[in-house]
Amino acid sequence: MDTTYAQLLDGKNLAKRIQTQLQEQIKPLPAKIGRPPGLAVVMVGDNPASATYVRNKERACAKVGIASFGRHFPANTSQAELEEAIAILNQDQRVDGILLQLPLPEHLDSVSLLHQIHPDKDVDGLHPMNLGKLLRGETGLRSCTPAGVMRLLEEYQIDLQGKSAVVVGRSILVGKPLALMLLEANATVTIAHSRSQNLPDLTRSADILIAAVGRPQMITADMVKPSAVVIDVGINRVTDSSGKFRLVGDVHFDSVREVAQSITPVPGGVGPMTVTMLLQNTVLSYATTNSLSLP
Ligand SMILES: NC(=O)c1ccc[n+]([C@@H]2O[C@H](COP(=O)([O-])OP(=O)(O)OC[C@H]3O[C@@H](n4cnc5c(N)ncnc54)[C@H](OP(=O)(O)O)[C@@H]3O)[C@@H](O)[C@H]2O)c1
DSSP, rough: OOOOOOEOOOOHHHHHHHHHHHHHHHHTTTHHSOOOOOEEEEEEEOHHHHHHHHHHHHHHHHHTTTTOOEEEEEEEOOOHHHHHHHHHHHTTTTTTTEEEOOOOOTOOOOOHHHSSSSSGTTTTTOOOOHHOOOOOOOOOOOHHHHHHHHHHHHHTTTOOOTTTEEEOOOOOOTTTHHHHHHHHHTOOOEEEEETSSSSHHHTTTTTTTEEEOTTOOOOGGGGTTTTTTTEEOOOEEETTSOOEEEEEOOOOOHHHTTTEEEEEOOOSSSSHHHHHHHHHHHHHHHHHHHHOOOO
């Protein structure tokens, strides 16, 4: 019997289309407003993964017409110096969005720094004001990765209403805000974490299964309900048998694609959507500051 494979939820392609739309939207605005939208990515130290993410974000900005005001600080920068830098960016009228690239070196208090970012420029949606708005179901800047997952589900017309959604992972960056967004879309939501008992029983109950754990390929086919929609947020660097690095998700893609109805690949699934939501949030913040109503 032929094996049937799950439908691929192609984040790369969708991200490309949204970025083209953003580019068209942005094109006439600098002439009208006097400046393009601006994003400042603040990076501290030389974490190679962070450096790659920052480069990708700045490249994506350049492509759609967003100006970058990135600041790269040495690893030994003090809390006070970063607070000062964020205060300056908060006041800078060319900057619509500020993103603090995480993780930070250990001597720094990232939560306190995230609180310093003005909520209107908090394009990563991590300020308590924006997280509070999400909790209340009010509009506001939404965390990019969860927003990207929701946009992908919407694109593929995945029905969430009344469906069982299980989110594995409860970080403030992904799991918690995503669970709230799924709840807002009327899914019945379960959040699993490292202390959850009988994880395979929980994951097998999911119509929509989201893995945001950071453990390579931990979700295997026996943990997935046949015909589930599987969203793999994980990005893990592993070494293959030839000694080369490659990226894998938290889902064992090759076995799960034989069981699931739909699945996101890694790379090319959630990752490109995260960057795109960052661009979209920057444009949203620019539009709000300049009282523009964009389509
Ligand atoms: N695609 C993207 O754009 C994107 C964006 C952000 C992150 N990511 C990736 O997504 C993954 C998760 O990121 P994160 O920032 O949310 O990570 P995190 O802050 O480390 O959180 C991981 C979560 O997984 C839970 N967990 C750990 N081991 C588990 C286990 N054996 N069973 C069940 N739950 C377990 C943890 O539970 P406890 O709370 O109990 O410790 C925690 O809630 C990482 O691979 C990261 O690289 C991707």
